[in-house]
Amino acid sequence: MTLEELAKIRAEKADLVAVRRLVKEKAEEMAAKTAYRKQVLICGGTGCTSSGSKHVVDALEEALKESRLEKEVLLVKTGCFGLCALGPIMIVYPEGAFYSQITPEGARRVVKEHLAQGGSVVKELLYQETVHTDGSIISLSETQFYKKQMRVALRNCGVISPEDIDEYIAVDGYQALAKVLTSMTPDDVIKEVTASGLRGRGGGGFPTGKKWAFARASEGDIKYVCCNADEGDPGAFMDRSILEGDPHCVLEAMAIAAYAIGAQRGYVYIRAEYPIAVQRLAIALTQARAHGLLGNNIFGTTFSFDIEIRLGAGAFVCGEETALMTSIEGHRGEPRPRPPFPAIKGLFGKPTVLNNVETYANVCPIILKGSKWYSSIGTATSKGTKVFAVGGKITNIGLVEIPMGTTLREIIEEIGGGIPDGKKFKAAQTGGPSGGCIPACHIDTPIDYDSLLALGSMMGSGGLIVLDEDTCMVDISKFYLEFTVAESCGKCTPCRIGTRRLLQYLEKITSGHGEPEDLEKIEELALHMRSSSLCALGQTASNPVLSTIKYFRDEYVAHIEDKSCPSKVCKDLIVYEIDPSKCRGCTKCARLCPVGAIAGSPKQMHVIDREKCIKCGLCMRNCNFDAVYTR
Template identity: 65%
Template sequence: MEIYRAHVLCCSGTDCTASGSTQIFERFEQLIKEKGLEKEVKVISTGCFGLCKDGPIVVVYPDGTCYSHVKPEDVDEIVSEHLAKGRPVQRLIRNKETEQEAAGKTLEDNEFYRHQKRIALRNCGIIDPENIDEYLAMDGYKALEKALTKMTREEVIDEVLRSGLRGRGGGGFPTGLKWKFTYNSQADQKYVACNADEGDPGAFMDRSVLEGDPHSVLEAMAIAGYAIGASEGYIYVRAEYPIAVKRLEIAIAQAHDYGLLGKNIFGTGFDFDIKIRLGAGAFVCGEETALMRSIEGKRGEPIPRPPFPAVKGLFAKPTMLNNVETYANVAQIILKGADWFSAMGTERSKGTKVFALGGKINNTGLVEVPMGTPLRTIVYDIGGGIPNGKKFKAVQTGGPSGGCLPTELLDTPVDYDNLVEAGSMMGSGGMIIMDEDNCMVDIARFFLEFTVDESCGKCTPCRVGTRRMLEILNRIVEGKGTMEDLDKLEELAAGIKSTALCGLGQSAPNPVLSTLKYFRNEYVAHIVDHVCPAHHCRALLQYIIETSKCRGCTACMKVCPAGAIEGEVRKPHYIDPSKCIKCGACMETCVFKAIQRK
């Protein structure tokens, strides 16, 4: 095979041929021969490059210059400048600026990241979670080293307390206080525990941390163990997260290898070890007392507090339980100081919060923003707004314990207290966006259905009360509700909130209460007008053929699975409401848009 110093590839696909690539090919061959370059440069006729709109395309290798919209008269310049003198013809290069710009644009240039501040997620997507060396390279285990060798236990607790870090699992209890209470408890054995039983529908922050940066949790637990005087830690993680579990196991083994877990860490005499316990998927096991019962091997049911876990927790010993994301912040606080951390956020909510964006939003994914970032920034600037030009209706925060916030509250700065004031809560950080097609009554019903399923059944308000509420909501979405039902819902909700045993029951009515507060008109429309404003609730829908638009093509008749459409060819059809099952197949089929959903 002959070796050429350059290859000229002329596209001979259909489009480029149509726009004259054959003449270009011939011109190249002719000119190269004239200039005596035929031993150095080879002209090849290739298949389609897939850049047809910019054709005819010519690519010159070895440098890979791509010329677009080439005309036969341009060939002379390419041969004399580029092939003979090695100077690419700039004016013909395809989309040079935009191409280079696009390639030069990294993640960090993206609108999605510009408003973010990543502390808990600092290493996620950057380091290899199965390689402890990469965690070390990002200053991993330096905070543990600092705490063990340069700080007293009291100083560690004070640093966390002063940072203003609050529990990221939802409640927002000051983390430092929890540490202090457990430190103050006297016992021969104490425990550190990590709540990784992430159960809110649509939330996956904790999974992401465990999968992307498991060592950050291990390091923080060891620091916590040193601070409160515990030598053992438990991570309670749901079995539905197999990759997280596997990476945790690898991380624990690697930390043992390096002596960062185990006996006499850094030669300071401090011992700490971590065990993993798998949850079997019960939502209630995310509640702290139920979680600890489950670790003990008992049935996962909550018990009344006090005594609080800081006094009597796991195996009846003082226990400090924090959420994954809370731990993910700790090492950075120890390393960079409480002042650095408390400089971010609002007056009473410091630092950042991770949110899982889901639902009707363009940029589904995971974001970490400083506390106090307005909802609007999260939904529109980071989330990229609502797909398909639909209108924003509400954002649901806090999962089954939270509530729905309407458009009017979009400028609310997100922090613990503002969300509670607005009738929702921070929760673990799921953020589900809803558009005009979502029925708010149905959303409330969905979340209540979830809590009814997940109620452990130990206390009556939660077991019976939430079920009664669900029954009422089911009546309303079927158009059989009464206005008295709304009062009953509120009465039941107030009762459940004040009497349920644990957080699951106490917060279960929140989705109903917040939708009643902000979207009462939708409830009333279902009850009084028998209409679902979002055209979502099937029982209240009606498919109607507009006679003026119907051409009688019979297409809808053919697809209707229930045989509910009657009519003759070229005459307007009619849908029999008694037979219609409201599947919507006819509406999708009709090319004349004659079928309406009301």
């Protein structure tokens, strides 16, 4: 849109009046919903769906119908609440009763005892942290899991129905797009995003406003805006959860980016393994077009923009921007040399902006609340919040959003609820296969881009895997190398051969054949891969290995010199023995051994043949006298 066209629109008073009227109407419609005596919100994200939330919904609908409560109780299927380990999750308002691990039988009981006229909360089905000792209910925002969180990107997840555009509009949805189109120039938008300090949440942390400015300055009659929803890190589910719980926030932000750089078409590249996210994204696109929020002459202006979905086949390398664009074009997903960068020559050779889902999810609040508000959150160089998928050996597995600068200790011990079974925290792996392991001695490190890089790790897209004292750090490195070897596209030699060679070194070490000079060879190879691989997959593939060698070198030494695994994880280095002082000759271990590796007469001490032993552990797990041990 030119300045002249914008001036004409303003002269015709085509400002925010129209959208405010629309929002008011939708808000009134939503207010009508409050005429319901109760509202039941149940998580419809992938985590809770896999735990059986669909069966809970069916049970609720059936029970409400049988009790003739359909007109008194509103049932809403939302996105992720965050506490994934407690699914299926259901919240009843206005009480705010938080029911966790709810079953169909439990749901029917809630309808009968809680939702009925004069009913009361079924306390034994509640998440116990939300219940005071006197029986009163604690607000979710005051629980350990939520009270240190700040939900910006996740602001609507678990709050609205992702399949109802009216609910999104009622919570100020599409107000940011209206503001941009009717009262801001493209340069104004870019300045606001730049001033906010928003950096890419997909891994590299490149300043978003600067990327948009480059694309705007590039010459071209055709430009594109793309969304990277090809989240592929092991244990990561941040972007998927946003699309499942609030798809319109991404579409609106993409339209804003398109206006800022002068694009007419956009693509969301999402892996086909995310069926719920794909379905809700498709519904959101249809609704947005029907409301005139995508397509031609949006909000009565000359700005036109539409979005298509492109499904990825699950290649991790397609999370790299140039490989993603190559895949959209219909070719094998392989990275291209840079420069030229996509902002100059991207999709179909045209200037292109590519951001990931979480980055876009931050754009609308920045436009509505201002860059000063956003830049007041976080640290000097890392503004705003960050969403993490917290998994591994931690009590509260789930999705969290914290202000940048929150320490690792706060995430693990407070929000995450600590390490289960009384185990000690050993390390945290951040950044997925491209990241590194942060040891327990750095647990007070603030989570921001620069602090993580200084420790040899990285922010990445937001996976955070917690490891306890039973974890073998050499084995963890091998796990990530196995992943990158399988996911390397093979286009460049340093990555294709380098990752496989690194894996061979780790397999050699964990099988008991490692040599002291192997560590030097690993470090030398890693440096070459870092400097000469074509894309970030190869450049960062050695990070898990290098960080564990740096912080847990003693474990590598034990594997190489002592031929032992301190954590007793690497099977080839485990030796099973029977303690003669404890063995009673019950013969149970011999009877269970699948390969006949245990010999001994009844009531006589038994012996394990190391050559035959396949180290399955059945003998140790089933010994009634704790006579079997490992060394």
